[in-house]
Amino acid sequence: MNHTFQKPYNCRNLRRYLLLVLHLFLTYPAFSQERIYNVDVRVEESNEGIKIFADNGELLPMTLKMDFKTEGLTPSDGNSELVVLDSKSSNALVASFTAIPAEGYGYSYSYQIIKGDINSKHNDDYAYCLPYEKGERILMAQGYFGKFSHSGLKALDFNLPEGTNVLAAREGLVIGVKEDSQISCLNPSCLKQANYVDILHEDGTIGQYVHLSYNGALVSLGDKIKRGQLIGISGKTGFASGPHLHFQVTLPSLENGTAIATKFKLAENWIDIPKEKEFYTAFEY
Template sequence: MKNILFLVLFIILNSLGLAQQKPINIYYEKSNDGFDFFASNKEQVPYTVKINFQQLENLSSDSGEKSFIRTIPAQSSSVKVLEMRRIKEEKGTSFDFNFLFTIGDASLIVDENYPYLLPYKHGKRVRVGQGNNGAGTHKGINAIDFNLEVGDSIYAARAGLVTEVKQDSDIGGNAPKYEPYGNFIKVYHDDGTLGSYVHLVKNGSLVKKGDQITEGQLIGISGNTGWSSGPHLHFMVTQNRDFQNFTLPIKFLNYEDELFIPIESKSYYAFHPGKPDFEVEDEFQEAAFEGKMEPSSLKGKIEFDTKEYGDYVLIYVDNGMNAEMNGVLKLQLKNLISTKNLPYKFTVPPRTRMYLLALSPDDNASSFGYQLSGEFK
């Protein structure tokens, strides 16, 4: 019975060891006059390590320090990172150390004006649901939430190497407990920054770890997994400095070849250089919509519907009845302005879809929303 218990414990311990393998290994070898320390990096990107000696007896480095930062090249082995030499020949030696590691080369200079591409289809216009330091989940964080729908395509905002992919989850919800379930793609850039594309659908990654991707490449499918109040793509770029993770206020390229930082509640066309020209909607002019009517697509019922036009939400009434209908549109608004006085009374002819009014953001730095109801007779 004891042998069986021992065997089970041995298997469990080995399984845990395999699950906790690290990308970086630091080890040492005895030399003629001290110890040499080496590092191995099994990953395809460089890592930065910090070696700390808590206890050091009769040993010293050339600098005399007890803490050392080194960059370990990608896919390298037995890289000598440190020499510790005996101080007095007649005395014994002892030491105790640990180490931290983080992805990237800390010596690289971040390109603060790199022209990132908007990470959705060329020519597609998408609203920003939450911007840098947003009042929702972005407090103290530089990140952009693009209001993509489930199933929308995700394109690489910058070239790089895929370092990590998670795509096994179909769980999501509007609470912190769902954060571990968010699917994502992480991409290492050549200036040491790391781009993260988050909330993908299950099996929604079209790339795998180790893939070298190009700017504008189709890489994934948007979803609603993890800590999410609704379908969107969370995009964020980080840099590790002094073994701390910092989010960066990156800049994107627009179709006028200008750099900009997206603003919450505004919408933007994705422009991917080298792709065909696309039509850009004119600025919203309500007069162009007033009085326009079209045949109803409904039968025997009447309802409201909406359409996004740039930064505006257009509200229509669709009368599928065979009689003229009078109605009242009621709206509860959060940080939105209506182009008409509310509640709004209207008359819609039979079998007709008709424009009513538009809503525009009141404060580009705040979240917004509306609740719609109506009465008909």
């Protein structure tokens, strides 16, 4: 989804007419909800130049990718194309430009909002726990790059029957919850109808637990979650052929989220990536 706003106005020194063009490029990972992020960018103009500020009302850091075109302005030291905004922060100085005296100035800019801190790196040493109760033996119905619906996607489908407890595979902060959907179909048009819980991990990656049942999220935005904690009830909402839990870990990226491979603790002394068509029994958290 692209949004374009064009707002003509007169330049401060009346020497130029310019267009302020904002481009918000918002794209969405396949299993996330479509939304407009709670991030605002604004410009303060003066005779000395311009300053750009941003507010981030989201529960996680967000990244702005800025692109400026200027005339009669000198960029300040420290201006960067990629700016990370702290969670729940306001009035962060994103960039500033100093006017060249007696010239008048003009500018346009565009920006892309990226979910999360673009500098995040996944802790590849972390061994996730299987996201269901101890002793349950569950089929890995679809693995990374599975042909049915994971083409090009590193995601896992655990074949959890409807109504099964879903546990957190890793500790973190709840940053996304949807549980109001009762809709399911075997068509990508139902992608946005999936109920889910999203958990932000310490390393900036996001664990996504998708297809939960109606009212099947047992946590709230802002909750701190322990590994192995009950977070939801499995279902089949969204684009699903039947009940299962779709799990993926997403790394913030310029593509607005890239699903990555993660290892699980599959048994004592056995840490590996779960394989399609295999059964795995949860044994500890």
